[in-house]
Amino acid sequence: MSRNRELYLPEAEQGVLGAIMLSSLNGDLALAQDIVSQMTSADFYHLDNAALFDAISDCMGRDMPVDPVTVGMVQRILPSGDTTTAYAAEITHNVPSTANWRSYAQQVKKWAVIRQIIDVGRITHEGVADNLPADEIVATAQQALADLRDLHDAGANYKRLSDVVPKVLDSMDDHVNDRSPPKLSTGLADLDKLIGYLRQKTMVVIGGRPGSGKTMLALQIMQSVTVTAGGTGLIFSLEMAEEELCVRSIASLGGIDLRRMENAKGLEAEEWNRIGVAVGKIKQAEIYINDTPGLSMKQIRSIAREVKRDHGLSIMMVDYVGLVASDSSSYSRTDAVGKISTALKNLSKELGIPILVLAQLNRNPTSRPGKKPQASDLRDSGQIEQDADAVLLVHHDPESEAGENGVTEIILDKGRQAPVGFCRVQRQGQYARFVDLVGYHMLSDEEVEMRRERPFAEQYRGKRA
Incomplete structure (x- = not known):
C-alpha cells in the first residue's frame, strides 16, 4: 500500500465531492449546501480534491450552479495540472448517488484526524532529535493535541456553550501550571x-x-x-x-x-x-x-x-x-x-x-x-x-x-x-x-x-x- 493510500481514502474524498455536485445537478441545493457547510478544504489530503472543494464553495458563494463546467470556470487548472472540468466530470460520473455522503464525509474527517495524530508524533520526534528542552517539546505536543480537540465529525455544526467550558478551564489550568504553549512575541x-x-x-x-x-x-x-x-x-x-x-x-x-x-x-x-x-x-x-x-x-x-x-x-x-x-x-x-x-x-x-x-x-x-x-x-x-x-x-x-x-x-x-x-x-x-x-x-x-x-x-x- 502506498504512503498516500495510508493517509487518506481517495474514494471517500471523491465521494463527498461527487455527492455535492450530484445533489446540485438534481436540484437539491439544500443538501449540497448542507454537505459543504460541514466540510473544509483542510479535511482533504489530496490537493486536487481540496482545490475542487474550494471551487465548489466559491460557486455557491456566488449563487452559481455547481457542475463540472461552472467549477472549471472558477478554477481552470488544479494543482496537479489537470483541468478542473475534466476531473469534476469524472468524479460526478463515478459517484452513483448522494445516499452515502455522510459516511464518506465521516471517513474524510477521521483520516484528517489520523494525519494530525501522525503530525503530533512527528513533531515530538523532531523535537527530541533536535535536542530541544523537554518543556518545549511537551508544550508543542500539547498544542497539537489541542488542535485535534477542535476537530469533530460531520454533522456536529453546533454545541451547547457549556460543552466549551472544559476547554476554557483546561486552558486556564495549563496557564496556571506553566503548561501553555509559549507566547509569540513581536520582538519589541x-x-x-x-x-x-x-x-x-x-x-x-x-x-x-x-x-x-x-x-x-x-x-x-x-x-x-x-x-x-x-x-x-x-x-x-x-x-x-x-x-x-x-x-x-x-x-x-x-x-x-x-x-x-x-x-x-x-x-x-x-x-x-x-x-x-x-x-x-x-x-x-x-x-x-x-x-x-x-x-x-x-x-x-x-x-x-x-x-x-x-x-x-x-x-x-x-x-x-x-x-x-x-x-x-x-x-x-x-x-x-x-x-x-x-x-x-x-x-x-x-x-x-x-x-x-x-x-x-x-x-x-x-x-x-x-x-x-x-x-x-x-x-x-x-x-x-x-x-x-x-x-x-x-x-x-x-x-x-x-x-x-x-x-x-x-x-x-x-x-x-x-x-x-x-x-x-x-x-x-x-x-x-x-x-x-x-x-x-x-x-x-x-x-x-x-x-x-x-x-x-x-x-x-x-x-x-
Whole structure:
C-alpha cells in the first residue's frame, strides 16, 4: 500500500465531492449546501480534491450552479495540472448517488484526524532529535493535541456553550501550571505589552503609507517568531523580491548597514563576521518565502496548507493584500479585496496561526492635523478593518523633529483583546529594524473619542457586538 493510500481514502474524498455536485445537478441545493457547510478544504489530503472543494464553495458563494463546467470556470487548472472540468466530470460520473455522503464525509474527517495524530508524533520526534528542552517539546505536543480537540465529525455544526467550558478551564489550568504553549512575541517589548502578544487564529493588519516601515515591522516580527523562538514562518512577498527580503533580514539580524552591503568590496572583516553570524541564524530558522507575483487566494491557501502539512506553521505574512490577485474578473476591486480579506481571516482560523496582513493607507492622514492614520484609512476596502482582529498603523513623520530622529509610532487602532493605544519605537532604517524606545501608552477617553470623529457609518465599521 502506498504512503498516500495510508493517509487518506481517495474514494471517500471523491465521494463527498461527487455527492455535492450530484445533489446540485438534481436540484437539491439544500443538501449540497448542507454537505459543504460541514466540510473544509483542510479535511482533504489530496490537493486536487481540496482545490475542487474550494471551487465548489466559491460557486455557491456566488449563487452559481455547481457542475463540472461552472467549477472549471472558477478554477481552470488544479494543482496537479489537470483541468478542473475534466476531473469534476469524472468524479460526478463515478459517484452513483448522494445516499452515502455522510459516511464518506465521516471517513474524510477521521483520516484528517489520523494525519494530525501522525503530525503530533512527528513533531515530538523532531523535537527530541533536535535536542530541544523537554518543556518545549511537551508544550508543542500539547498544542497539537489541542488542535485535534477542535476537530469533530460531520454533522456536529453546533454545541451547547457549556460543552466549551472544559476547554476554557483546561486552558486556564495549563496557564496556571506553566503548561501553555509559549507566547509569540513581536520582538519589541512595548509592542507586546500594547497588543498582548500574538494570538493564534487571528488576522493582524499592519497598515502604513509607502516607506513608513510596515514591511520592516512585519519582517522583524517574523524573525522574532522563527529565528528567536524557533517557530516556523511563511512569507508571501508579492511586492518585494526574495533577495531583497533576505538582504534586509541579514542587515537586521547582524546589525549591518544596508548601504554598506550594497558595496561588498568595502566591507571590513568585522562586518563580514556579523554577516556570517546573521546568515547562520537564517540557515537554522524554519522560514519559507514565496515571491511569485499575482498569487490568488486559492494559490496562497494551497501553499500555506502544504507548508503546514510538511513543516508545521507558526505564523504567516502577506505583503501586501492589495497585490493579491482576484479569483474573478467580474468583481470590482473593492469587492475583490474584501473577499480576499475575509479569506485570509478564515485561513488564520483554519491553520490556527496569526497571519500578518500588510495594507496600504489612503492619503487622508496627510491632510489631518498631526498626520496620524486611523483604521478607516486602510485602502481598497473597509472589509479589511472589519475582518481584522487587530489593526496596527505604522506612523513615521519625517518632517517632524521626532521623525527626523527616527521616532516611529505604532498605533493599535483596533484590538479585540486589547484597548487602543500606541507605543513609540526607534527606527534604525540602516539596519532595517526597530528597537524599543520609551514604553507604550493607552489612549485617554478623550483621545479615543477624537479618533472616532469620522462619518457615522465609519464609527461602526469593524465593530462587533
